Amino acid sequence: MSSSRLFVANWKMNLLRPDAQRYSEALGRRIGNGPLEVELVVAPSFTLFDAVRDRAGRWSLAAQDVASESEGAYTGEVSASMLADAGCRYVIVGHSERRRLFAEGDPVLARKLARCREKGLLPIYCVGETEAERTAGLSAAVLTRQVATLADDPEEAPLVLAYEPVWAIGTGKAATPEDCRTACLHLKQLLPRRADLRILYGGSVTPGNASEILTDTGVDGFLIGGAGLDPGSFAAIAGVP
Numbered sequence: 001m002s003s004s005r006l007f008v009a010n011w012k013m014n015l016l017r018p019d020a021q022r023y024s025e026a027l028g029r030r031i032g033n034g035p036l037e038v039e040l041v042v043a044p045s046f047t048l049f050d051a052v053r054d055r056a057g058r059w060s061l062a063a064q065d066v067a068s069e070s071e072g073a074y075t076g077e078v079s080a081s082m083l084a085d086a087g088c089r090y091v092i093v094g095h096s097e098r099r100r101l102f103a104e105g106d107p108v109l110a111r112k113l114a115r116c117r118e119k120g121l122l123p124i125y126c127v128g129e130t131e132a133e134r135t136a137g138l139s140a141a142v143l144t145r146q147v148a149t150l151a152d153d154p155e156e157a158p159l160v161l162a163y164e165p166v167w168a169i170g171t172g173k174a175a176t177p178e179d180c181r182t183a184c185l186h187l188k189q190l191l192p193r194r195a196d197l198r199i200l201y202g203g204s205v206t207p208g209n210a211s212e213i214l215t216d217t218g219v220d221g222f223l224i225g226g227a228g229l230d231p232g233s234f235a236a237i238a239g240v241p
C-alpha cells in the first residue's frame, strides 16, 4: 500500500528540450541525495520523456494521456505498451481538458484505464465538476457518475484519483480546504473497498496555498499545472526543502 504523499507536475503542451534539461537539473539539485519522504512525478509531453527521466530514481514519469486501443492502425496515438517501454510509471486519464476539448466520455476513459492496467501503468484518474454543475448543487452527483467509470477497474490495484474541480483549473481560484474535505469524503465513500487509494487535489495550487489544502482534508498530494512548470515551485509545493 502506498502511503507517501504524491506530487505530479503536469506540463501539458508546454516546454521544449532545453527547458526540460534545465528543469531536470534544477529539480535534481533541489532534491539532493538525502531521504525523500514524498513521491514526485513529472508529466512532460511524450517527446520529452528521455530528457526528463531521472536515472537516480528521485522522480518518475507520467504520460498525460494514453490510447484507448492496444495497437494497430490508429495514427497519432501512443499505446500503453509504448509508454511502459519509454519508462513511464503513471498515466493521467480523464483530465478535464481531455473530457472537454477532445470529447472523451466514460466509455473511452474506461478503455484507457483498462489499457493502463494491462501494462502495469498506474492511472491518475481525474474527476471534478464544472462551475455550472457546482452552482446547480450537482458536485457530488458528478463525482459519483465519473467514479462509476471505474466499475471494471480491479479494486485490489493501487489507484490515484485527482479531484480537479474544473472551475479551479488555471483560474487562480483554488478550492477551499472544506471543498476538498467534502470531495475526499465522498470519493472514499464511493470506493469503500479500495485499500490502496490516494486522492490528489488539482486546481490553482501554489506554494502559498499547498499546506492548508493538505491539512486534515484527506488530500494525499497534488496534480499541479501552472506551478509545476517551475522546478522551484514544484519542489516547494511538495515540501522538498
Ligand code: PEP
Binding pocket: 010, 164, 168, 169, 170, 171, 202, 203, 204, 205, 223, 224, 225, 226, 227
Ligand atoms: C491541471 O490542469 O490539472 C491543473 C491543476 O492546473 P493548474 O494547477 O494550473 O490549475
